Amino acid sequence: MAKQRELRVTRQRERGTRAASGPVSAELIEREAIRLFGERTYPVVGMRDISDAVGILPGSLYVHINSKEDLLIKIVERGIRSYLDAIAPIAESEQSATIRLRKAIKAHMLVLATALEQTRVSFHQWTYLSSEHKERVILMRQRYEELFSRILNDGISSGEFRDLSNPRIAVLALIGMLNSATEWYSPTGPLSPEALSEVLADNALIGLQK
Amino acid sequence: MAKQRELRVTRQRERGTRAASGPVSAELIEREAIRLFGERTYPVVGMRDISDAVGILPGSLYVHINSKEDLLIKIVERGIRSYLDAIAPIAESEQSATIRLRKAIKAHMLVLATALEQTRVSFHQWTYLSSEHKERVILMRQRYEELFSRILNDGISSGEFRDLSNPRIAVLALIGMLNSATEWYSPTGPLSPEALSEVLADNALIGLQK
DNA sequence: CCTACCGATCGGTAGG
DNA sequence: CCTACCGATCGGTAGG
Numbered sequence: 001m002a003k004q005r006e007l008r009v010t011r012q013r014e015r016g017t018r019a020a021s022g023p024v025s026a027e028l029i030e031r032e033a034i035r036l037f038g039e040r041t042y043p044v045v046g047m048r049d050i051s052d053a054v055g056i057l058p059g060s061l062y063v064h065i066n067s068k069e070d071l072l073i074k075i076v077e078r079g080i081r082s083y084l085d086a087i088a089p090i091a092e093s094e095q096s097a098t099i100r101l102r103k104a105i106k107a108h109m110l111v112l113a114t115a116l117e118q119t120r121v122s123f124h125q126w127t128y129l130s131s132e133h134k135e136r137v138i139l140m141r142q143r144y145e146e147l148f149s150r151i152l153n154d155g156i157s158s159g160e161f162r163d164l165s166n167p168r169i170a171v172l173a174l175i176g177m178l179n180s181a182t183e184w185y186s187p188t189g190p191l192s193p194e195a196l197s198e199v200l201a202d203n204a205l206i207g208l209q210k
Numbered sequence: 211m212a213k214q215r216e217l218r219v220t221r222q223r224e225r226g227t228r229a230a231s232g233p234v235s236a237e238l239i240e241r242e243a244i245r246l247f248g249e250r251t252y253p254v255v256g257m258r259d260i261s262d263a264v265g266i267l268p269g270s271l272y273v274h275i276n277s278k279e280d281l282l283i284k285i286v287e288r289g290i291r292s293y294l295d296a297i298a299p300i301a302e303s304e305q306s307a308t309i310r311l312r313k314a315i316k317a318h319m320l321v322l323a324t325a326l327e328q329t330r331v332s333f334h335q336w337t338y339l340s341s342e343h344k345e346r347v348i349l350m351r352q353r354y355e356e357l358f359s360r361i362l363n364d365g366i367s368s369g370e371f372r373d374l375s376n377p378r379i380a381v382l383a384l385i386g387m388l389n390s391a392t393e394w395y396s397p398t399g400p401l402s403p404e405a406l407s408e409v410l411a412d413n414a415l416i417g418l419q420k
Numbered sequence: 421c422c423t424a425c426c427g428a429t430c431g432g433t434a435g436g
Numbered sequence: 437c438c439t440a441c442c443g444a445t446c447g448g449t450a451g452g
Contacts (some may be wrong), residue, residue, distance in 0.1 A: 006369075017370060028397070041253070041337075043251070043253040043254050043336070044253050048263060095226075098419070115247070124334075136242070152418070155418065158420065159420065160417065160420065161418045161419060162416070162418065162420045164409075164418070165409060165412075166401065166409050168415055169401070169406060169409045169410070170409065170418065172390065172394045173387045173390065173391075173409075173410055173413055174387075174413075175390070176387050176389070176390020176391070176393065177383045177384075177386050177387040177390070177395070179384020179386070179390065180382065180383065180385070180387070180389065180390065181383075181386070184382045184386070191376065191379070196379060198378070199374075199375060199376050199379045199380065200383055202375075203380055203383055203384075203414075203415050203417070204413075204417060204418055205418050205419045206372070206417045206419060207413070207414060207415050207416045207417030207418075207419075208311070208362070208371045208372065208374070208380065208414055208415050209308070209370065209371060209372065209415045209416060210346065210369065210370065210371060210372045
């Protein structure tokens with residue numbers, strides 16, 4: 001008995017990852033999956049990597065979860081929802097389009113900074129979902145895009161923004177700029193998410209020219 | 211003999227893809243690999259998918275190529291090089307920073323439009339390379355970033371651009387915006403690459419505000 | 421949560 | 437370029 005326990009602890013140490021102890025749960029598994037998918041992407045992370053990270057054997061994962069894809073679905077949907085929840089109230093508020101855009105950009109960067117790896121999975125790895133689940137994600141992404149479209153269109157109507165020849169492209173370019181932060185944002189870098197969001201908002205609103 | 215030939219032709223038709231005939235070559239294999247990696251990403255495309263696409267059996271691929279990773283290396287390096295070749299002469303020319311930036315954005319969109327799938331692989335899938343090759347790619351990406359940094363810094367010095375509080379972030383955001391086109395550019399869409407590049411250049415230079 | 425295992429698929433090779 | 441095959445690894449399960 002004591003020996004068995006020792007072996008198990010050793011194995012966990014060889015797997016090298018889990019903090020001290022605490023019970024394995026679905027939440028812990030999802031947390032480690034977010035980290036691993038975010039670092040190395042869904043298709044190249046094996047269930048054995050995840051089981052190593054939480055300190056159990058591969059087959060035992062299925063006591064807590066249903067399938068690998070189920071992990072991905074949950075991560076992706078929760079991730080996109082956190083962006084919708086943060087930005088919808090801003091986009092739908094009564095303030096000027098200029099202020100709403102600044103606030104939306106700031107909210108985006110704050111969510112991104114507090115959930116960097118989840119964002120990487122949510123925005124780039126939903127493509128690995130099977131087609132039924134992919135459709136649900138596409139709908140959520142459209143809602144997200146519409147929030148920015150609303151702000152831009154309101155700003156054009158009110159005369160705050162110039163008459164964009166193609167607002168759709170402007171929205172996609174703006175979102176593309178924001179999402180690119182998953183590739184260059186560093187929590188240990190010199191600029192806070194707030195400071196970064198000001199740089200990005202200035203770029204989007206004022207542009208580079210003097 | 212005739213029967214064997216018939217069977218082979220049938221098998222190729224079942225694989226369903228290859229245009230008529232023509233000899234299989236390393237170039238053909240690379241072309242199909244670009245398409246498949248671009249559509250579904252490197253780790254989930256099997257050598258059997260590639261051999262099906264070119265109409266031979268999996269083992270026969272290795273007459274023409276060395277390894278799966280070798281395919282990826284060639285695609286990624288050729289892809290990035292096409293961007294460097296297009297933009298370096300512009301960034302290093304004697305024109306104003308404003309004009310150089312417009313031209314660089316246009317050149318970027320033209321390369322992207324003529325090699326959309328190769329761009330997807332080059333900019334997002336180099337992370338699947340083993341570490342030695344990854345380092346080479348990182349150096350090429352730095353050179354690419356420096357081309358835009360030069361234009362922006364020149365523009366600030368000359369007084370064409372405003373005094374950006376953080377030019378590095380502005381460059382990363384700009385490149386992020388351009389690269390996001392791999393996710394939304396459609397060759398069958400209404401706007402030409404030239405038209406798109408004008409929209410993007412206006413956004414980057416003038417911004418959204420009136 | 422482990423033991424013990426499953427069929428399927430992976431990139432790649434020897435020998436012709 | 438095919439035939440025939442390799443060891444390794446994959447996600448997942450039965451039974452305790």
